Amino acid sequence: EADIYQTPRYLVIGTGKKITLECSQTMGHDKMYWYQQDPGMELHLIHYSYGVNSTEKGDLSSESTVSRIRTEHFPLTLESARPSHTSQYLCASSDQGAPGQGSDEQFFGPGTRLTVL
Amino acid sequence: KNQVEQSPQSLIILEGKNCTLQCNYTVSPFSNLRWYKQDTGRGPVSLTIMTFSENTKSNGRYTATLDADTKQSSLHITASQLSDSASYICVVSDRGSTLGRLYFGRGTQLTVWP
Secondary structure (H helix, E strand, O other): OOOEEEEOOEEEEOOOOOEEEEEEEOOOOOEEEEEEEOOOOOOEEEEEEOOOOOOEEOOOOOOOEEOOOEOOEOOEEEOOOOHHHOEEEEEEEEOOOOOOOOOOOOEEOOOEEEEEO | OOOEEEEOOEEEEEOOOOEEEEEEEOOOOEEEEEEEEEOOOOOOEEEEEEEOOOOEEEEOOEEEEEEOOOOEEEEEEOOOOHHHOEEEEEEEEEOOOOOOOEEEOOOEEEEEEO
């Protein structure tokens, strides 16, 4: 079944630890995205990718980094976690679509709830 | 500045009742508007999509309307169920970039009581 997966679903770690949030999709989508969402607030785009070997920073400045070595995989890494990184991280993917024609539907993963102590 | 504003921020209704959620946007150029449902601890799931020429679209008990002239949309939920308890997010896409930029509202938190 085509889907988008995120692991772990919940993560509690101490300050200074390095973490990687995993995101995989089986829909063959070219575009993938990472969003950060705090309670009661809108989603903020922190990273996106047009395809393999493509990564771009989003609107919200983030100390995280991403990589896109395979189409289906788009991991997000924090080298040194801090309490300010506590948030929900949502991964999404969409078809390439026609340039300048607006986005196609983004399919979201279940999210990773990160807590940094 | 491109923005999406939703109201009310939160809403509590009794099971079986109807409700309407509002979305006002200033995004330009406009491509489409989606309503997403986000259950607690889950990712958003698309309910409806509306383009510039569409006024009304239904998906089961959910009916979305769009007035592109006034830049307003609404989501009407009929005969609410307990499972409708969730955050409903209005998302507007622009037509001005290759990425197809999305603008998210903060959502309306709906709680349905038995």
